[in-house]
Amino acid sequence: MGKSYVSILLVFFMLVLHSMANGATFKGEIEGRYYNYAKAPLFSEQSDRQGQYSLATTLDYNDQINRNTDINVSIFGRYHPEADNAYQGDVRELKLSYYAAQLEISGGMLMERWGVLEAFSPVDILNPRDRIEDFQGDVKLGIPGGNLSWLLDDGRVDIWLLPYSREERLAEGKDRFRTSAFAVSDAAFEKGQNTLSSAMRISQMSASVEFSLSYYNGHARSPYFTPNLDGVGNVITLQSNYARIEQAGFELLWVRGQSLVKLESVYRSTAADDFTGLGIGLEREFPRIGSTRNALTLYGEYYYDGRKSGRSSPLTPFQNDIFLGLRLALNNLSSTEYELRFTHDLDYDSTFWELLAKTRIQRQWFIEVNLYQFVHVDNDPALKSFAADSRLAVNVTLGF
Amino acid sequence: MKKLSLLFGVSLLATFSVSADIDRGLEIAEETQRRDSGFGDYAVSGTMILEGPGGFTSERKFKMYTIEVPDDGDKRLVNFLEPRDLAGMVSLTYSHGLEPDDQWIYMPALRRTKRLAARDKSGSFAGSELSFEDIGTWEVKKYTYKYIKDELLDGKPTFVVENIPAYPYSSYKMIKEWVDQEIYHPLRLLYHDINGQPLKEMHFYDYQKFAGKYWRPMKMVMTNLKTGAVSTIIWSDYEFGADFTASDLSPAALRRWSK
Numbered sequence: 089m090g091k092s093y094v095s096i097l098l099v100f101f102m103l104v105l106h107s108m109a110n111g112a113t114f115k116g117e118i119e120g121r122y123y124n125y126a127k128a129p130l131f132s133e134q135s136d137r138q139g140q141y142s143l144a145t146t147l148d149y150n151d152q153i154n155r156n157t158d159i160n161v162s163i164f165g166r167y168h169p170e171a172d173n174a175y176q177g178d179v180r181e182l183k184l185s186y187y188a189a190q191l192e193i194s195g196g197m198l199m200e201r202w203g204v205l206e207a208f209s210p211v212d213i214l215n216p217r218d219r220i221e222d223f224q225g226d227v228k229l230g231i232p233g234g235n236l237s238w239l240l241d242d243g244r245v246d247i248w249l250l251p252y253s254r255e256e257r258l259a260e261g262k263d264r265f266r267t268s269a270f271a272v273s274d275a276a277f278e279k280g281q282n283t284l285s286s287a288m289r290i291s292q293m294s295a296s297v298e299f300s301l302s303y304y305n306g307h308a309r310s311p312y313f314t315p316n317l318d319g320v321g322n323v324i325t326l327q328s329n330y331a332r333i334e335q336a337g338f339e340l341l342w343v344r345g346q347s348l349v350k351l352e353s354v355y356r357s358t359a360a361d362d363f364t365g366l367g368i369g370l371e372r373e374f375p376r377i378g379s380t381r382n383a384l385t386l387y388g389e390y391y392y393d394g395r396k397s398g399r400s401s402p403l404t405p406f407q408n409d410i411f412l413g414l415r416l417a418l419n420n421l422s423s424t425e426y427e428l429r430f431t432h433d434l435d436y437d438s439t440f441w442e443l444l445a446k447t448r449i450q451r452q453w454f455i456e457v458n459l460y461q462f463v464h465v466d467n468d469p470a471l472k473s474f475a476a477d478s479r480l481a482v483n484v485t486l487g488f
Numbered sequence: 489m490k491k492l493s494l495l496f497g498v499s500l501l502a503t504f505s506v507s508a509d510i511d512r513g514l515e516i517a518e519e520t521q522r523r524d525s526g527f528g529d530y531a532v533s534g535t536m537i538l539e540g541p542g543g544f545t546s547e548r549k550f551k552m553y554t555i556e557v558p559d560d561g562d563k564r565l566v567n568f569l570e571p572r573d574l575a576g577m578v579s580l581t582y583s584h585g586l587e588p589d590d591q592w593i594y595m596p597a598l599r600r601t602k603r604l605a606a607r608d609k610s611g612s613f614a615g616s617e618l619s620f621e622d623i624g625t626w627e628v629k630k631y632t633y634k635y636i637k638d639e640l641l642d643g644k645p646t647f648v649v650e651n652i653p654a655y656p657y658s659s660y661k662m663i664k665e666w667v668d669q670e671i672y673h674p675l676r677l678l679y680h681d682i683n684g685q686p687l688k689e690m691h692f693y694d695y696q697k698f699a700g701k702y703w704r705p706m707k708m709v710m711t712n713l714k715t716g717a718v719s720t721i722i723w724s725d726y727e728f729g730a731d732f733t734a735s736d737l738s739p740a741a742l743r744r745w746s747k
Contacts, residue, residue: 113747150747201599244740346605375611419612421546487572
């Protein structure tokens with residue numbers, strides 16, 4: 089385990105001791121996960137162990153220092169002996185916030201989420217993704233910076249200054265869910281990793297409509313790759329490159345009866361090219377099915393990404409895709425939920441299925457079963473490297 | 489002709505009687521509102537114990553914050569503290585009399601504030617026998633009223649009133665209410681489903697007065713009459729006048745509440 093992880097843990101346990109003394113909130117989770125892969129891996133370096141396990145923890149600390157000031161810390165770590173780096177961790181949030189009337193000022197390691205869509209948010213740009221934890225990008229890495237917010241009765245205005253750009257965390261070597269057969273060399277940032285990035289977002293709502301406008305100027309959060317060649321033209325490694333971008337985003341959410349109509353759109357400009365991305369969606373909720381307490385939510389979304397294949401095109405799984413989802417919450421004493429998600433690429437006819445079931449088995453114990461299934465992905469540039477990564481995962485979690 | 493006059497007279501009396509019962513029902517509701525208005529805001533801690541038909545139990549803890557909005561429905565925020573998988577989840581509801589409520593939920597794992605479509609309020613509140621309609625703030629205009637009779641309930645004199653939902657998407661046909669004649673707060677609610685059949689009942693216990701004026705129950709018990717499942721809420725630590733602002737209870741501020 090690296091010295092940085094030890095330092096993080098030491099600082100965190102000092103905070104825990106402090107929380108015990110002054111009544112701050114401390115909570116955490118310890119998770120044991122078992123993975124079973126149906127097929128042998130695609131790349132020779134990848135671990136070929138069919139059954140794998142890992143142990144992870146998430147620790148959250150919140151201290152209300154006074155009525156106007158609080159501190160939030162969230163750290164994560166995982167031990168996975170079959171991974172390329174057996175120990176992975178991140179400070180997802182370490183934020184000191186000051187509230188003055190309708191102003192909020194925060195600084196430290198920030199975690200933000202923009203967007204209204206379910207499967208993927210094209211507008212969500214501030215934090216890089218942890219694609220080892222989740223290849224779909226739902227899990228993100230903390231980003232250092234400051235945030236000034238002006239809270240209105242019906243909206244908010246936010247400004248972020250981010251002095252440092254982090255790399256996306258990608259699966260490599262022994263890891264499953266690798267995006268390429270080649271190793272990825274150190275990242276290159278177009279304007280240098282310490283160049284300031286900035287963002288602004290204005291959100292407004294009325295009774296049935298919410299919308300946001302955003303602007304980001306900084307390094308892309310996903311890289312594009314260029315090959316590093318040997319003397320005879322063979323690829324040795326891939327260079328990950330983070331282009332400087334400007335991105336304007338628009339989000340719209342419209343409440344129509346028991347349905348939500350959603351739209352996200354981005355226009356991104358780089359030195360190499362410009363493109364438009366779009367996602368539209370419909371969500372319908374049935375809060376009670378018949379005489380039961382079961383609630384059903386249905387999702388339908390379509391995504392378009394206008395990037396042409398080329399130097400500046402990171403692999404994106406949402407270029408001309410539909411997503412359909414179903415979530416069934418039993419609303420029973422154990423908070424049991426089932427979820428089925430289906431993503432289909434209309435260009436390559438590839439499909440990704442995800443099935444999720446979770447329930448509470450004791451007051452503080454939870455179990456979650458998660459199945460990934462890739463179908464006909466061999467021709468899909470974004471998914472073909474996951475062709476052998478269909479798997480079942482079972483998580484048992486203790487919350488405290 | 490005599491018979492016809494008599495029939496007309498009886499019909500007229502019945503009409504006056506029904507009209508008088510409706511007026512009386514509305515008077516009771518307006519008096520309830522008058523006595524409880526002006527609180528500004530309050531916070532309260534809740535422990536909800538869910539009992540399934542097999543005796544299996546589960547517990548949720550939460551803190552609830554309410555801001556009074558004089559010309560509209562109130563704003564209510566619920567911050568879940570336990571069990572562990574619900575801890576940090578925050579829900580916010582802007583109640584609007586006869587219009588669908590506005591509702592948001594903050595999900596701490598995703599750090600995401602999500603808007604919910606809340607026209608249909610029949611969904612279960614945190615897996616309990618209470619629906620979002622049941623935990624919503626009460627307002628006079630949400631119902632029409634019909635006074636039925638005076639009745640003793642557990643030795644206390646009550647007005648029995650039928651509340652007929654005016655909200656077109658209500659999951660109830662009628663809610664029969666036993667209103668304490670001394671404090672003008674409900675002691676019992678009997679919910680009838682959309683077919684008019686008794687569905688569940690709520691009992692209120694141990695009302696106490698706060699800030700010198702406002703009565704609040706320390707315990708509420710909801711029983712599903714069809715399944716026998718019971719949800720009990722124990723209330724504690726009522727705090728009136730905490731001076732929350734509208735922006736404190738706004739979707740933009742939900743993340744701040746999540747602990």
